Amino acid sequence: xxxxxxxxxxxxxxxxxxxxxxxxxxxxxxxxxxxxxxxxxxxxxxxxxxxxxxxxxxxxxxxxxxxxxxxxxxxxxxxxxxxxxxxxxxxxxxxxxxxxxxxxxxxxxxxxxxxxxxxxxxxxxxxxxxxxxxxxxxxxxxxxxxxxxxxxxxxxxxxxxxxxxxxxxxxxxxxxxxxxxxxxxxxxxxxxxxxxxxxxxxxxxxxxxxxxxxxxxxxxxxxxxxxxxxxxxxxxxxxxxxxxxxxxxxxxxxxxxxxxxxxxxxxxxxxxxxxxxxxxxxxxxxxxxxxxxxxxxxxxxxxxxxxxxxxxxxxxxxxxxxxxxxxxxxxxxxxxxxxxxxxxxxxxxxxxxxxxxxxxxxxxxxxxxxxxxxxxxxxxxxxxxxxxxxxxxx
Amino acid sequence: xxxxxxxxxxxxxxxxxxxxxxxxxxxxxxxxxxxxxxxxxxxxxxxxxxxxxxxxxxxxxxxxxxxxxxxxxxxxxxxxxxxxxxxxxxxxxxxxxxxxxxxxxxxxxxxxxxxxxxxxxxxxxxxxxxxxxxxxxxxxxxxxxxxxxxxxxxxxxxxxxxxxxxxxxxxxxxxxxxxxxxxxxxxxxxxxxxxxxxxxxxxxxxxxxxxxxxxxxxxxxxxxxxxxxxxxxxxxxxxxxxxxxxxxxxxxxxxxxxxxxxxxxxxxxxxxxxxxxxxxxxxxxxxxxxxxxxxxxxxxxxxxxxxxxxxxxxxxxxxxxxxxxxxxxxxxxxxxxxxxxxxxxxxxxxxxxxxxxxxxxxxxxxxxxxxxxxxxxxxxxxxxxxxxxxxxxxxxxxxxxxxxxxxxxxxxxxxxxxxxxxxxxxxxxxxxxxxxxxxxxxxxxxxxxxxxxxxxxxxxxxxxxxxxxx
Numbered sequence: 001x002x003x004x005x006x007x008x009x010x011x012x013x014x015x016x017x018x019x020x021x022x023x024x025x026x027x028x029x030x031x032x033x034x035x036x037x038x039x040x041x042x043x044x045x046x047x048x049x050x051x052x053x054x055x056x057x058x059x060x061x062x063x064x065x066x067x068x069x070x071x072x073x074x075x076x077x078x079x080x081x082x083x084x085x086x087x088x089x090x091x092x093x094x095x096x097x098x099x100x101x102x103x104x105x106x107x108x109x110x111x112x113x114x115x116x117x118x119x120x121x122x123x124x125x126x127x128x129x130x131x132x133x134x135x136x137x138x139x140x141x142x143x144x145x146x147x148x149x150x151x152x153x154x155x156x157x158x159x160x161x162x163x164x165x166x167x168x169x170x171x172x173x174x175x176x177x178x179x180x181x182x183x184x185x186x187x188x189x190x191x192x193x194x195x196x197x198x199x200x201x202x203x204x205x206x207x208x209x210x211x212x213x214x215x216x217x218x219x220x221x222x223x224x225x226x227x228x229x230x231x232x233x234x235x236x237x238x239x240x241x242x243x244x245x246x247x248x249x250x251x252x253x254x255x256x257x258x259x260x261x262x263x264x265x266x267x268x269x270x271x272x273x274x275x276x277x278x279x280x281x282x283x284x285x286x287x288x289x290x291x292x293x294x295x296x297x298x299x300x301x302x303x304x305x306x307x308x309x310x311x312x313x314x315x316x317x318x319x320x321x322x323x324x325x326x327x328x329x330x331x332x333x334x335x336x337x338x339x340x341x342x343x344x345x346x347x348x349x350x351x352x353x354x355x356x357x358x359x360x361x362x363x364x365x366x367x368x369x370x371x372x373x374x375x376x377x378x379x380x381x382x383x384x385x386x387x388x389x390x391x392x393x394x
Numbered sequence: 395x396x397x398x399x400x401x402x403x404x405x406x407x408x409x410x411x412x413x414x415x416x417x418x419x420x421x422x423x424x425x426x427x428x429x430x431x432x433x434x435x436x437x438x439x440x441x442x443x444x445x446x447x448x449x450x451x452x453x454x455x456x457x458x459x460x461x462x463x464x465x466x467x468x469x470x471x472x473x474x475x476x477x478x479x480x481x482x483x484x485x486x487x488x489x490x491x492x493x494x495x496x497x498x499x500x501x502x503x504x505x506x507x508x509x510x511x512x513x514x515x516x517x518x519x520x521x522x523x524x525x526x527x528x529x530x531x532x533x534x535x536x537x538x539x540x541x542x543x544x545x546x547x548x549x550x551x552x553x554x555x556x557x558x559x560x561x562x563x564x565x566x567x568x569x570x571x572x573x574x575x576x577x578x579x580x581x582x583x584x585x586x587x588x589x590x591x592x593x594x595x596x597x598x599x600x601x602x603x604x605x606x607x608x609x610x611x612x613x614x615x616x617x618x619x620x621x622x623x624x625x626x627x628x629x630x631x632x633x634x635x636x637x638x639x640x641x642x643x644x645x646x647x648x649x650x651x652x653x654x655x656x657x658x659x660x661x662x663x664x665x666x667x668x669x670x671x672x673x674x675x676x677x678x679x680x681x682x683x684x685x686x687x688x689x690x691x692x693x694x695x696x697x698x699x700x701x702x703x704x705x706x707x708x709x710x711x712x713x714x715x716x717x718x719x720x721x722x723x724x725x726x727x728x729x730x731x732x733x734x735x736x737x738x739x740x741x742x743x744x745x746x747x748x749x750x751x752x753x754x755x756x757x758x759x760x761x762x763x764x765x766x767x768x769x770x771x772x773x774x775x776x777x778x779x780x781x782x783x784x785x786x787x788x789x790x791x792x793x794x795x796x797x798x799x800x801x802x803x804x805x806x807x808x809x810x811x812x813x814x815x816x817x818x819x820x821x822x823x824x825x826x827x828x829x830x831x832x833x834x835x836x837x838x839x840x841x842x843x844x845x846x847x848x849x850x851x852x853x854x855x856x857x858x859x860x861x862x863x864x
Binding site: 005006007008009010011012013015016019020022023029031032035036055056059060063065066069070072073076080082083084085086142143145146147148244245246 | 398399400402403404405406407408410411431435573574576577578579580581584599789791792793794795796799802830833834836837838840841844845846848849850852853854855
């Protein structure tokens with residue numbers, strides 16, 4: 001047998017000693033119990049096969065070297081100039097993008113049209129709002145990354161079909177282009193969500209949409225940025241996508257928190273009952289915006305705004321059910337400034353048994369506003385998707 | 395599983411500590427328990443089956459060893475082999491066979507999705523070789539029955555081999571700690587880990603994407619890129635696993651046979667299988683080909699029949715579907731052709747030999763396409779695309795982007811298909827100082843590669859071994 005050199009032997013022993021030291025110092029022996037319990041588990045079938053990685057995943061959650069190794073990985077992928085990491089695409093200016101599959105839009109179309117007919121029959125107004133993703137041109141994405149993506153094409157197809165069926169539709173991509181907005185500035189680089197100023201802008205567009213399509217009379221001047229106090233945090237957090245590729249790959253993210261300069265007066269609800277009084281500040285969770293927080297483990301700063309069912313005591317009219325997604329963490333609070341009463345529901349969080357139509361009739365909403373990020377279109381094609389139920393308006 | 399963080403940072407240090415701190419008499423018992431725990435972590439539903447099969451095989455083997463009655467020995471051999479093959483046939487081939495013979499509308503997809511017992515093909519072949527070696531008295535059995543249990547259940551080899559033989563697990567050395575063997579094992583493990591994560595897993599990104607494309611969209615350049623990358627990926631995946639398995643075996647004081655020897659350096663298709671998955675080739679040679687008569691039969695036809703059986707079985711061992719059968723028959727056809735024509739020995743010019751080598755690699759590459767295809771039709775159409783072109787024009791661009799994205803990994807993979815490191819080592823070790831520098835650089839590169847590999851695993855860029863399902 002070939003005898004390894006002294007250096008190699010030293011390295012070999014050092015690696016083993018480090019593994020054992022890590023095992024002892026980080027109390028990995030506490031895993032023995034869970035290991036033996038797992039071995040005793042029964043009934044492993046293919047649909048549960050993912051659970052075979054459960055031990056690994058749970059250990060990784062508390063693995064102390066995790067963040068350092070992710071940073072090492074970020075350095076390496078940056079050094080190699082890798083633009084595709086874990087199914088995500090990174091632009092030269094460190095924006096993380098995602099590709100989306102093609103869909104027929106049939107399910108979304110049929111559900112929306114049927115839902116609209118139901119609402120119309122019950123004299124309830126309706127508006128469908130299409131919220132953009134981080135790029136507007138699928139062809140440019142293809143040219144840049146050589147990967148097919150269909151999100152904008154899917155949205156185009158669905159909106160065209162809805163418009164043909166006379167369903168009121170507001171496409172924020174069109175508004176964005178009309179306003180001369182730069183899509184790159186509206187989204188976080190390291191997170192799939194849009195930022196707070198974009199949320200304020202979108203709220204204004206939705207308010208105008210409510211005025212145009214639903215007969216509202218909201219004073220949209222309240223959404224002018226000059227009416228808002230801006231608190232800026234620089235290089236302070238990492239979005240959900242950025243946490244996967246590492247801070248060393250894409251850098252940290254800035255954050256702006258906006259709050260109205262004008263006085264506000266809300267009654268906040270727990271479920272359907274008023275629970276407490278407050279101002280716009282009740283929507284804010286400043287504790288999330290702590291630059292001292294662990295950038296990998298702390299809550300995403302996108303959730304520094306809450307969605308809370310509320311009554312705006314300064315607005316006279318409108319009772320809106322807002323069917324939305326996580327993008328609307330930063331639109332619902334602003335939109336609520338122009339409407340008397342606003343409740344929001346994310347359908348993916350509701351069980352199959354949630355009777356949406358009965359709920360709408362019971363609560364007496366005069367308007368239903370559906371605002372979905374366009375990657376929700378097609379989610380129903382995949383039964384395992386967390387967004388599978390988003391277009392099930394039943 | 396052995397590339398998971400849990401294995402590296404929990405199971406392995408725990409196993410090493412317990413094993414090496416234990417008294418010599420208990421080491422083998424500990425290794426058996428550790429192996430069952432390892433099996434339970436990977437496949438909890440079948441751990442009792444695995445333990446039962448191991449125990450039953452050892453009992454039959456030991457009974458066969460003790461008895462002198464020839465007929466009883468023969469009967470025990472048949473019972474032992476039949477029961478092990480029965481398990482393999484039931485778990486691995488029942489569902490595909492049922493599916494093939496039932497109406498597609500009536501297929502019970504739930505039944506088809508039953509998880510295979512971990513490493514069942516490898517376990518079965520080891521069990522057969524154990525029983526056959528006892529029957530032929532090639533196996534020099536240990537005095538301790540637990541040694542047999544270690545051989546059959548050892549966790550380092552259970553998932554994907556190598557198909558070690560009983561005598562490979564040399565006795566006696568386990569009692570004392572061999573520092574050189576241990577250090578070699580650790581180093582080998584680190585190299586295998588890096589091969590798997592830094593090369594195979596990176597190339598997997600390309601092959602997964604290319605082989606998921608519908609045939610009508612697949613352009614020629616992407617088809618070639620995917621096919622070549624799969625050849626490289628499979629090599630570094632399986633050779634990486636084998637390195638890790640050999641390394642782990644050595645860490646626990648045992649020896650293990652080699653499984654790869656730079657297979658893409660091969661001169662012919664025949665010689666390819668003396669370099670690729672060597673332990674499987676040798677298994678088929680020793681337990682199928684030679685018992686059938688091998689090459690020493692009087693009738694030439696018999697030799698080809700024996701080869702046909704071997705390659706049919708090799709194909710079916712990899713999977714109960716047509717593409718694996720055709721894949722096996724593809725090797726049979728090429729090996730027969732080389733045997734009939736005397737190629738490549740008849741080629742005298744260097745350039746001719748070189749061209750033959752390249753053609754051999756192309757042929758092997760086409761067969762790997764079948765191997766990685768979901769079905770035979772897709773595989774044949776994929777090869778058709780490689781030859782005739784077509785597909786989605788816009789996707790032509792993708793090949794260039796994938797090349798620029800993964801070019802460094804592809805280049806490294808191609809480079810390490812050749813024995814560049816041993817060559818450099820040989821040259822540099824002619825001088826003492828240069829040799830020492832080489833050792834330092836090699837050690838540091840391996841360490842760095844291991845850290846970078848860990849970073850990919852932690853970042854979630856790990857995937858199962860390609861051979862884990864066999």
